[in-house]
Amino acid sequence: MKVAMKEIREDMYQAHEFARVAGVTVRTLHHYDRIGLLKPSGYTSAGYRLYCKRDLVRLQQIVTLKFIGFQLKQIKELLNPNAFDLVSALTRQKEIIAAKREQLDQAMKAIEKAQELLAINDEPDWDAFKRIIEVITMQNNMDWTKKYYSKEAKQKIAERAKTIPPEVIEQGQRDWATLIREVEAAVAEGIDPKSEKAAALAERWSTLIRAFTGGNSEVQAGLNKMYADKDNWPANFPKPYSDEAGAFMCAAIAALKDK
Amino acid sequence: MKVAMKEIREDMYQAHEFARVAGVTVRTLHHYDRIGLLKPSGYTSAGYRLYCKRDLVRLQQIVTLKFIGFQLKQIKELLNPNAFDLVSALTRQKEIIAAKREQLDQAMKAIEKAQELLAINDEPDWDAFKRIIEVITMQNNMDWTKKYYSKEAKQKIAERAKTIPPEVIEQGQRDWATLIREVEAAVAEGIDPKSEKAAALAERWSTLIRAFTGGNSEVQAGLNKMYADKDNWPANFPKPYSDEAGAFMCAAIAALKDK
DNA sequence: CCTAAGGTCTGACGTAACGTCAGACGCAAG
DNA sequence: CTTGCGTCTGACGTTACGTCAGACCTTAGG
Structure with a gap:
C-alpha cells in the first residue's frame, strides 16, 4: 500500500509541498481550485489534492500575472489555450x-x-x-x-x-x-x-x-x-x-x- | 402641516440633496450612518434622514481623508474629538x-x-x-x-x-x-x-x-x-x-x- | 380621491482574494 | 492507541459601498 502510494505520488506534490515551492498558501490552492483557475491533476484515495510539474508551471504563470496586477478572472482568460491577446x-x-x-x-x-x-x-x-x-x-x-x-x-x-x-x-x-x-x-x-x-x-x-x-x-x-x-x-x-x-x-x- | 415641515427642514438637507452637494451617493450616506461614521442630525416623522450644515462639514472632512487614502475606520478615529494624532x-x-x-x-x-x-x-x-x-x-x-x-x-x-x-x-x-x-x-x-x-x-x-x-x-x-x-x-x-x-x-x- | 412619478427606508446579497476558524478525517511514528 | 501534523469542506470576515427587492411617503395632476 505504502509502495503503491509512493508510485502514485511519483513526481506528484502534496498540497503543502506544492504551496511551498510556489510560495503560496494551501488555502490559496483551494481557492484557485474552487474558482477553476488551477485544478490539481490528481487526488489520493482520501481525496487529497495532488499536483504535478505542469501544475507548477501554470501556478508560476498565475503568480507572475498576479505580480503584474491582473485579476484572477483575467488571468484565467489569459491562460486558456485560445490565448486571449496577452x-x-x-x-x-x-x-x-x-x-x-x-x-x-x-x-x-x-x-x-x-x-x-x-x-x-x-x-x-x-x-x-x-x-x-x-x-x-x-x-x-x-x-x-x-x-x-x-x-x-x-x-x-x-x-x-x-x-x-x-x-x-x-x-x-x-x-x-x-x-x-x-x-x-x-x-x-x-x-x-x-x-x-x-x-x-x-x-x-x-x-x-x-x-x-x-x-x-x-x-x-x-x-x-x-x-x-x-x-x-x-x-x-x-x-x-x-x-x-x-x-x-x-x-x-x-x-x-x-x- | 406642509409649513411645519418646511420649518423643520429649515437649513436641513434631505438625503439626495445632501449627497449631491457633497458629491457622494445616498447609499454612501446610508453606509456611513450604519457604521456610525456620519449620523444624520435629524429625521422626518416618516423616518427620512435629515442632514444639517455641520453634517456637511464632517462629510467633507471624511471625503478629504478618503482622498488621502485612509480607511473609514481610521477616519472615524481621526475625526473623533480626542484628535488621535493626525x-x-x-x-x-x-x-x-x-x-x-x-x-x-x-x-x-x-x-x-x-x-x-x-x-x-x-x-x-x-x-x-x-x-x-x-x-x-x-x-x-x-x-x-x-x-x-x-x-x-x-x-x-x-x-x-x-x-x-x-x-x-x-x-x-x-x-x-x-x-x-x-x-x-x-x-x-x-x-x-x-x-x-x-x-x-x-x-x-x-x-x-x-x-x-x-x-x-x-x-x-x-x-x-x-x-x-x-x-x-x-x-x-x-x-x-x-x-x-x-x-x-x-x-x-x-x-x-x-x- | 386616485394615481403616477420620484424619493426613502431596510435588509440581503455581491464584489476580490483569500484568511481564519471549526469539525471531521488521514497517516505515520512511538 | 495516542500524538502530531496534514487534509478536507463549509461558513464567516474583510472593504466600501452597488444593486436589487419590497414596502412606504410625498406631491402634483387628472
Whole structure:
C-alpha cells in the first residue's frame, strides 16, 4: 500500500509541498481550485489534492500575472489555450497602473501640503485641506487637457480661476461631480451616445468646460483639438471618471457637433 | 402641516440633496450612518434622514481623508474629538502610499520587460517572465539594503548573483518566501523576539542573507550597520513583508547578537 | 380621491482574494 | 492507541459601498 502510494505520488506534490515551492498558501490552492483557475491533476484515495510539474508551471504563470496586477478572472482568460491577446492586455494593464500611480501621487501631494499647513498651524484647518484637494484635482484636470492647450491658454485659465469666487468654484465642482455620476450611470445603462439623453449630458459637459475655461477662443481651439483627437482620449483618465465614461462623452460630444 | 415641515427642514438637507452637494451617493450616506461614521442630525416623522450644515462639514472632512487614502475606520478615529494624532497618521500614510507606489513601479517595469520579450519572440516565454520578476524583486531587495551597502559591496553582490546557478537562486527565493511567511505567522502569534523560536528564525534569516550576499566582510559590515540602525529600518519595506515582520526580525537578530 | 412619478427606508446579497476558524478525517511514528 | 501534523469542506470576515427587492411617503395632476 505504502509502495503503491509512493508510485502514485511519483513526481506528484502534496498540497503543502506544492504551496511551498510556489510560495503560496494551501488555502490559496483551494481557492484557485474552487474558482477553476488551477485544478490539481490528481487526488489520493482520501481525496487529497495532488499536483504535478505542469501544475507548477501554470501556478508560476498565475503568480507572475498576479505580480503584474491582473485579476484572477483575467488571468484565467489569459491562460486558456485560445490565448486571449496577452499583448493588448499588457498595454491596457500599463494604463491602469499608470492611473493608479497618478492617484497615489495626488494623495501624496495632498498629504505633504496638509503637513505643511499643520506645521504652521497646530489645529487641522479642514477648509484649507479641502481647497488643497480641489487644487490638486484641478491640476489633475489640467494634466489631461495639457496636451491640447497652449501654454498661454493654460495661463489664462489659471488666472481666471483665481478671479472666480470660491463658492462658484465649489458649486462648479459639485456640478461636475454630479454630471460625472450621471454619465457613469448612462454608460452603465448602455445608453446610446447619439441619443437625446446623451446630447443633454454632452451639452452640460461642454457648458461646464466652457465655464471652467472661460470660453475664450484659444481655449475653444484646444477643446476642438481634443475632440478631433478622440481616439487619443487620455489613457490615464483622471480618477473619478472611468475610461468608459470618457469614451462615452467623447462620442456624445462628437454626435452633438455633427448636428 | 406642509409649513411645519418646511420649518423643520429649515437649513436641513434631505438625503439626495445632501449627497449631491457633497458629491457622494445616498447609499454612501446610508453606509456611513450604519457604521456610525456620519449620523444624520435629524429625521422626518416618516423616518427620512435629515442632514444639517455641520453634517456637511464632517462629510467633507471624511471625503478629504478618503482622498488621502485612509480607511473609514481610521477616519472615524481621526475625526473623533480626542484628535488621535493626525500628524503621525499622515506620516504613516505617506509610507504606505510610497510602498504601494513601489509595487506599481515594479509591476510597470515587469510589464515593459515582458513587452520587450514579446516584441522579439511572438510566443510568451513564461520562463523568461519569471526570471524578470525575480530580477525585479531582487533589485527591490537591493533598494532597501542600498543605504547600508557601499557601491563596491553591491557590485560584488550583483557579480556573485550571476555566478550562482539559477536553480539555487530559485531555491533561495522559495526559502526566503517560506521564511517570511513563518515570520509573519510568528508575529501574528505574538511570539517574543527573544524566544528560542525567534532566534531560530533570525538564524535562518541571517543565513539566507549571507547566502545572498556571499558572506564577505564588506557585506557583513553593511549588515551590521543595518542592524545597528534598527530604528531606521526601511519604512517602505518591500511588499511581501509587513512592517511588523521587519521590526520583529530586527529585534530577533539583535537579541541573537546580544547572546 | 386616485394615481403616477420620484424619493426613502431596510435588509440581503455581491464584489476580490483569500484568511481564519471549526469539525471531521488521514497517516505515520512511538 | 495516542500524538502530531496534514487534509478536507463549509461558513464567516474583510472593504466600501452597488444593486436589487419590497414596502412606504410625498406631491402634483387628472
